[in-house]
Amino acid sequence: MGHDMIAVLTHSPLFGNIEAESLASVLGCLQPKISAYPKNNYIALAGDEFAGLGIVLAGKATVIKENAAGSRIVMTSLEAGDIFGEMIAFSTLSAWPVSVIAQAESTVMFLPAVKIMGTCPNVCSSHKQLITNMLRILSEKAILLNRKVEYLSIRGMREKISSYLLDQHRQTARKTFTLTLNRNDLADFLNVSRTALSREMGRMRDEGLIDFYRSSVKITDLDTLKKVIE
Incomplete structure (x- = not known):
């Protein structure tokens, strides 16, 4: 495995403190499988056999939920080091x-999920840390889903x-931050139309609550933004 992949894994929450x-x-011990995917291809398709806990080593991906009518809701976006499938890996x-x-x-x-929670033949402390990391990730994901x-x-x-931007402000501890979701994905995440989202963000900018350029957003009137959700 190359040094670049090792560097990504050491910064992944699954391998924290290892x-x-x-x-x-x-x-x-884990016996991973590594696969490459072109842009816009499915890494996993709803209904297909579960392939195990996934870790993005390079590139970007989006987790989506599609209904029978073809509408989709963006669950989250993924970058190098991010994991997916953790909520169903042990179900x-x-x-x-x-x-x-x-x-x-x-x-x-x-x-393979069974390899993560299974007994390590070497009884190594690193595998114990892996299990601890996995439990922490599941707890944090449950909190995120509640949000x-x-x-x-x-x-x-x-x-x-306003609620979404204030959450980003709290997470980054900054009034200026970069959104991890593009405008289309953010609209899907909030379950609104992209046109309505852009229009309302434009109004908020005109009123001096926020400013933005592409994926960068600046909260210019924090107090008023907080009052919106009171």
Whole structure:
């Protein structure tokens, strides 16, 4: 495995607090499968057999949920080091409930769930750390999904946008930050139309609440933005 991939894995939350020198031993236990995907191709397709916990080694991807009518909701975006499939890896499901699409040429590593939680033949401390990391990731994802439900329960367009931007402000501790979702994906994430989202963000900019350029957003009136969701 190349040094670039090792560098990505050492920064992945799944391998947190595991030294780079120990990764080779851990990966030997996990027996991963690595695959490459062209841009706009499915990495995983809802209904297909579950292939294991995925880690993006290079590129970008989006996790989406599609209904019978073809409408989609963006669940999250993924970059190098991010994982997906963790919520179903240890469930009784045998098929992907969501789809994952490569937004750029991507390389993905798949890890069998049974290997992650199984007993390491070397009884190494690094594998114990891996299990601890996995449990932390699942807890944090549950919190994130609860927040997603909160976004969907908010009725007003401005209230949805304000709540999302304030969350980004709290996470980054900055008034200027870069959105991880593009405008289309953000609209899907908030379950609104892209046109309505752009129009409302434009109004908020005209009123001096925010400013933005492409994916960069600046909160210019934090107090008023907070009042929107009160």
